[in-house]
Amino acid sequence: xxxxxxxxxxxxxxxxxxxxxxxxxxxxxxxxxxxxxxxxxxxxxxxxxxxxxxxxxxxxxxxxxxxxxxxxxxxxxxxxxxxxxxxxxxxxxxxxxxxxxxxxxxxxxxxxxxxxxxxxxxxxxxxxxxxxxxxxxxxxxxxxxxxxxxxxxxxxxxxxxxxxxxxxxxxxxxxxxxxxxxxxxxxxxxxxxxxxxxxxxxxxxxxxxxxxxxxxxxxxxxxxxxxxxxxxxxxxxxxxxxxxxxxxxxxxxxxxxxxxxxxxxxxxxxxxxxxxxxxxxxxxxxxxxxxxxxxxxxxxxxxxx
Amino acid sequence: xxxxxxxxxxxxxxxxxxxxxxxxxxxxxxxxxxxxxxxxxxxxxxxxxxxxxxxxxxxxxxxxxxxxxxxxxxxxxxxxxxxxxxxxxxxxxxxxxxxxxxxxxxxxxxxxxxxxxxxxxxxxxxxxxxxxxxxxxxxxxxxxxxxxxxxxxxxxxxxxxxxxxxxxxxxxxxxxxxxxxxxxxxxxxxxxxxxxxxxxxxxxxxxxxxxxxxxxxxxxxxxxxxxxxxxxxxxxxxxxxxxxxxxxxxxxxxxxxxxxxxxxxxxxxxxxxxxxxxxxxxxxxxxxxxxxxxxxxxxxxxxxx
Numbered sequence: 001x002x003x004x005x006x007x008x009x010x011x012x013x014x015x016x017x018x019x020x021x022x023x024x025x026x027x028x029x030x031x032x033x034x035x036x037x038x039x040x041x042x043x044x045x046x047x048x049x050x051x052x053x054x055x056x057x058x059x060x061x062x063x064x065x066x067x068x069x070x071x072x073x074x075x076x077x078x079x080x081x082x083x084x085x086x087x088x089x090x091x092x093x094x095x096x097x098x099x100x101x102x103x104x105x106x107x108x109x110x111x112x113x114x115x116x117x118x119x120x121x122x123x124x125x126x127x128x129x130x131x132x133x134x135x136x137x138x139x140x141x142x143x144x145x146x147x148x149x150x151x152x153x154x155x156x157x158x159x160x161x162x163x164x165x166x167x168x169x170x171x172x173x174x175x176x177x178x179x180x181x182x183x184x185x186x187x188x189x190x191x192x193x194x195x196x197x198x199x200x201x202x203x204x205x206x207x208x209x210x211x212x213x214x215x216x217x218x219x220x221x222x223x224x225x226x227x228x229x230x231x232x233x234x235x236x237x238x239x240x241x242x243x244x245x246x247x248x249x250x251x252x253x254x255x256x257x258x259x260x261x262x263x264x265x266x267x268x269x270x271x272x273x274x275x276x277x278x279x280x281x282x283x284x285x286x287x288x289x290x291x292x293x294x295x296x297x298x299x300x301x302x303x304x305x
Numbered sequence: 306x307x308x309x310x311x312x313x314x315x316x317x318x319x320x321x322x323x324x325x326x327x328x329x330x331x332x333x334x335x336x337x338x339x340x341x342x343x344x345x346x347x348x349x350x351x352x353x354x355x356x357x358x359x360x361x362x363x364x365x366x367x368x369x370x371x372x373x374x375x376x377x378x379x380x381x382x383x384x385x386x387x388x389x390x391x392x393x394x395x396x397x398x399x400x401x402x403x404x405x406x407x408x409x410x411x412x413x414x415x416x417x418x419x420x421x422x423x424x425x426x427x428x429x430x431x432x433x434x435x436x437x438x439x440x441x442x443x444x445x446x447x448x449x450x451x452x453x454x455x456x457x458x459x460x461x462x463x464x465x466x467x468x469x470x471x472x473x474x475x476x477x478x479x480x481x482x483x484x485x486x487x488x489x490x491x492x493x494x495x496x497x498x499x500x501x502x503x504x505x506x507x508x509x510x511x512x513x514x515x516x517x518x519x520x521x522x523x524x525x526x527x528x529x530x531x532x533x534x535x536x537x538x539x540x541x542x543x544x545x546x547x548x549x550x551x552x553x554x555x556x557x558x559x560x561x562x563x564x565x566x567x568x569x570x571x572x573x574x575x576x577x578x579x580x581x582x583x584x585x586x587x588x589x590x591x592x593x594x595x596x597x598x599x600x601x602x603x604x605x606x607x608x609x610x
Contacts, residue, residue, distance in 0.1 A: 014454070134458045134482070138450050145447045149319070149579040153439045175480030177439070274454040 002028035002285070005292050006057045008048075010034055011076030011083050012064035015269055018277025019062060020045060022285055031058070034076035034083045050083060058093040059295065060288060065102030065123065065269060065280070072107055090115040096298070098291060100284060122283060126164065131279040132268045133168035139267030140169060140240055141176075144215055147238045147260055153177035156212050160203070161219035162189040165242060169217055174198050181209060207232050215240070218248045225261075227253035240264055307333035307590070310597050311362045313353075315339055316381030316388050317369035320574055323582025324367060325350060327590055336363070339381035339388045355388060363398040364600065365593060370407030370428065370574060370585070377412055395420040401603075403596060405589060427588060431469065436584040437573045438473035444572025445474060445545055446481075449520055452543045452565055458482035461517050465508070466524035467494040470547060474522055479503050486514060512537050520545070523553045530566075532558035545569055 002023060009020055011034040023030050024042035032038065032047045063085075068074050074083040090099070090111055097117055101108055104121035112119035122128050144152055157178040159169050166182065170193065174180045181199045183206055184190060193200035201209050203224070210216065210233045218225055221243040227250045230239075239254060239261035241247035247263045254261035268276035307328060314325055316339040328335050329347035337343065337352045368390075373379050379388040395404070395416055402422055406413055409426035417424035427433050449457055462483040464474050471487065475498065479485045486504045488511055489495060498505035506514050508529070515521065515538045523530055526548040532555045535544075544559060544566035546552035552568045559566035573581035 135456045138456050138458070138481075141446055142450045145443050145576055149577060151440050151443050151577045151580040153443070154580070172481055176443075176477055271450055272454060272456045275456040275459070 002026040002288055002292060005029065005059050005288060005295075006031065007060045007062060007288065008033055008053075008055065008058050009062045010050075010064075010085065011074040011079075013075070013077045013269060014273035015277035015280060016062075016064060018274060019281045019284055022278075022281035023288075026285060028288070034074065034081070035078040037080070038078045050089070055089055055093045058097050059291065060097060061090070061093065061099045062284065063099065063101040063108070065266075067101040067103045067105040067121075068107050069105065070107050072111075085111070087111055087114055090117055093117070096291075096295065098287075100287065102280070120287065122280060125283065128279060128283055129164040130168075131282075132276065133165040135268035135272040135275050136165050136242060137168045137172050139264065139271040140217060140242060141172070142271055143240050143262060143264055144238065147240075147262065148215065150214065151177075152215070155179065155214040157181070157215045157217065158183060158209060158213045159217045159219070160206075160224055160248070162186075162193060163219055166219045167192075169219070170196060170198055173217075178215075183209065210237070213237050217241075218243055220248045222248055223250065225249040225254075230254050230257055230259060233257075233259060235259065238262075242267065307331040307593055307597060310334065310364050310593060310600075311336065312365045312367060312593065313338055313358075313360065313363050314367045315355075315369075315390065316379040316384075318380070318382045318574060319578035320582035320585060321367075321369060323579060324586045324589055327583075327586035328593075331590060333593070339379065339386070340383040342385070343383045355394070360394055360398045364402050364596065366395070366398065366402065366404045367589065368404065368406040368413070370571075372406040372408045372410040372426075373412050374410065375412050377416075390416070392416055392419055395422055398422070401596075401600065403592075405592070407585070425592065427585060430588065433584060433588055434469040435473075436587075437581065438470045440573035440577040440580050441470050441547060442473045442477045444569065444576040445522060445547060446477070447576055448545050448567060448569055449543065452545075452567065453520065455519065456482075457520070460484065460519040462486070462520045462522065463488060463514060463518045464522045464524070465511075465529055465553070467491075467498060468524055471524045472497075474524070475501060475503055478522075483520075488514065515542070518542050522546075523548055525553045527553050528555065530554040530559075535559050535562055535564060538562075538564060540564065543567075547572065 006029045008031040020042055024044050030045040032045050033050055035047055064075055066075050068085050072085045076083055099112055099117055099119045102123045108119055155178050157173050157180045159166055160183045162182055162184045170182050181201055182193045183201050183203045185203050190200040206229055216239045218241045230253050237259055239249055241249045241263050244265050249261050251261050311334045313336040325347055329349050335350040337350050338355055340352055369380055371380050373390045377390045381388055404422055404424045407428045413424055460483050462478050462485045464471055464487045467489045475487050486506055487498045488506050488508045490508050495505040511534050521544045523546045535558050542564055544554055546554045546568050549570050554566050556566050
């Protein structure tokens with residue numbers, strides 16, 4: 001349970017509803033800022049305005065996956081008002097309060113530093129990234145089926161990178177019946193791919209490997225699918241790049257060559273907002289429980305002084 | 306090779322292009338009827354009009370997957386003219402000529418009977434149905450991902466029937482990470498599902514089994530998802546019915562209960578026309594090769610008389 005914890009959820013999209021639902025079930029006191037157009041209501045939640053609300057008892061601030069932009073703006077689909085986070089607001093919160101965000105933007109890193117508050121970027125966590133790879137894979141399946149006139153089954157699929165998403169992609173595309181090859185550099189990745197019954201190749205060989213590729217999926221956030229690589233691909237190849245913006249593909253060259261290349265980061269929130277929200281809700285619950293434990297221990301200690 | 310065989314391809318969609326391409330590669334003489342708007346050209350093909358063409362040397366007539374309707378009408382996306390097949394045309398073809406269609410409609414059965422020509426319904430063949438289950442599964446994946454806000458992975462998926470599509474669906478949804486149960490009646494199907502590491506149940510238990518289903522996929526062409534079954538489903542359930550029209554679901558009741566139910570037969574031609582066309586082209590090539598062999602043997606025999 002999270003009884004005794006005061007948490008502000010500021011802005012967000014459908015994913016945040018799963019977070020609010022879970023925190024409500026666990027009896028946290030939840031302040032909703034930027035939710036004036038939210039239809040459903042949850043026990044223990046209180047809609048507040050940024051300007052009127054006094055954050056002095058806040059233990060935690062939960063921001064959307066996108067965090068806050070360079071000027072502090074927070075996205076919310078549940079309000080038509082603009083939401084801006086600022087130093088003054090953060091500095092008034094409890095001294096041990098924590099800012100939870102999906103991405104830790106520059107603005108957030110700076111404001112956390114200035115106000116001496118802890119900032120936790122959920123998407124940086126390995127567990128969140130691995131759980132998120134599940135909806136990501138299904139998003140890539142969707143894009144692949146929509147963008148080709150042939151089946152994934154029997155197709156030559158190249159996956160670049162064996163990180164948290166690469167491994168999930170390799171497993172599922174292999175299971176569906178594609179002829180999968182995975183391009184990596186590390187010898188231990190070569191070993192893992194081989195153990196999975198899939199064919200590995202070294203990324204230095206990428207140019208040679210793409211000559212008969214039907215679907216090329218990139219997870220590496222560096223320029224890897226260069227014009228030289230694209231020049232070797234058949235014209236019917238579809239490139240799906242899920243690396244964070246700007247991706248790892250020379251999109252301009254792909255377009256000039258008439259090769260279909262899609263930049264598709266952030267798939268979980270698009271194809272499965274409910275699942276993506278539950279992933280965040282689960283990890284937030286664990287983190288807030290620990291925070292509450294520490295808080296209670298601290299209060300006990302202070303009491304005994 | 307199919308050298309010496311005269312084949313008329315009458316109407317169709319993108320799938321028929323794969324058939325034409327393959328027959329052209331194998332040196333058949335190909336008469337295209339209902340293709341006046343076809344842009345690409347293939348060696349050995351001749352565009353003809355229904356009324357002007359004399360079919361006296363035709364060894365085979367290839368119709369689209371949909372065959373011909375009750376009045377003989379043939380669908381074609383490559384012409385704006387109406388195409389009607391009639392008894393007179395068929396009766397003028399070679400005596401041993403064969404009519405190949407996807408579906409054997411009443412009209413075709415009757416016309417083949419009257420003209421004493423052989424009619425082969427490709428979709429009735431087990432091999433074609435099994436190959437077609439591959440694009441069908443990918444179509445169901447597409448519909449599932451599009452129609453839910455949660456992932457297939459971790460969802461409770463019920464598949465009804467373990468026929469040629471049911472088996473493929475069970476394998477892929479299980480591999481992606483869904484919690485799959487398959488409803489069947491035959492004990493050997495129960496055994497096969499268990500062997501696959503999946504949970505079987507008897508269809509008599511369907512009402513009890515659907516109480517926590519997220520996605521229900523039907524392959525059985527009888528009323529099986531009745532109003533009584535739907536009444537036990539959670540409101541968020543998505544039903545995807547791929548049985549041939551009118552499907553096996555009480556769609557009216559599902560709509561009244563606010564449950565999303567989709568009738569989706571014919572997925573291969575929609576999600577992967579190229580693959581679906583290749584499946585038809587491969588089996589047609591085999592059948593036409595055998596036909597040519599028989600024809601040549603017959604001609605030799607006649608010569609020796």
